[in-house]
Amino acid sequence: MYKVLIIEDDNIIGEMLRLYLTEERFIVFRAETGKDGMMALGTFKPDILLLDLMLPDAEGVGLCATFRDLTTAPIIVVSMKTNVTDRIQALTAGADDYLCKPFSMQELKARIDAVLRRSLVAPALPEAVETDRDPGDEIQLDADRRMLIVRGNYVEITYSEYEIMKLFCHNPGKVFSREELINAARGYDSFVNDRAIDVHVTNLRRKIEYRPKEPVHIKTVWGVGYKFIP
Known part of the structure; x- marks a missing residue:
């Protein structure tokens, strides 16, 4: 089962997401602030993040860039901002997809599935690798x-x-x-x-x-x- 970290301060939206994804057999953890979300990266170790860009302690595309620096897990931004510029900036900052509120839960699930099909969070880095390929193959x-x-x-x-x-x-x-x-x-x-x-x-x-x-x-x-x- 995949683990989803929801970083959303709106209680209604956050709980709707948590309940729906739990019913869809995801393991879900919700954080309400950017700081709590960052702490959850190390303790919860999510396979994918749902990130609102308007949080009590941080907002904007810089928030997305910060999470991208901290994790290789895919990030789907969920935001009230619908401008093309906002979407471009978020994707450039490291988001892997962008959903404008309001959205259907079915669409969210489809986008999560699509991202996860192309992505698995990497395990801990080995120090080196043994390979039978030509050592000149860099x-x-x-x-x-x-x-x-x-x-x-x-x-x-x-x-x-x-x-x-x-x-x-x-x-x-x-x-x-x-x-x-x-x-x-x-x-x-x-x-x-x-x-x-x-x-x-x-x-x-x-x-x-x-x-x-x-x-x-x-x-x-x-x-x-x-x-x-x-």
Whole structure:
């Protein structure tokens, strides 16, 4: 059973979410403040977060960015803000999906299922990996743990970063447009923008390149997108 952390200060909405998801056989914990939510990350260890961006002790996309820095678990933002700009900013800050209030519980469940199909929270990082592959193969994917292996060491990545790297590794040298990478990372029915993909690529370069500002593995193809060179 998957564990869902709800970070929502509205008692009515929070309890509705808790009761519904419990009935759908999720293990649910609810926090009412950003501080309590951050504490729950370590104690509850959620598989997915439902995050309201208007909390008593913090608000805005910076809140989403803070949680993204603290966990690789997928984040679905639930917010009263319906502007396109707000959604873009939240996704760029690290959200994996965005739902505008009010929403149907059935849609929420479908979005949670869609995110979890593409994501498993990674276990604790091993110190090293034994592999029968060529040691010169610097970058590998561990499908069981949904993690990267970079020069023999496990590297923690988000689920969207994993999906992008999976596409790259399975198609070395092929040029992918940002739209194709968006579809790989989040699916056709999710709201994302090109800037979000650029952020993911920047983060991946930091994790796999010797010199991220002079990348040799993830190359920019100007006017088109990106390609991966093993």
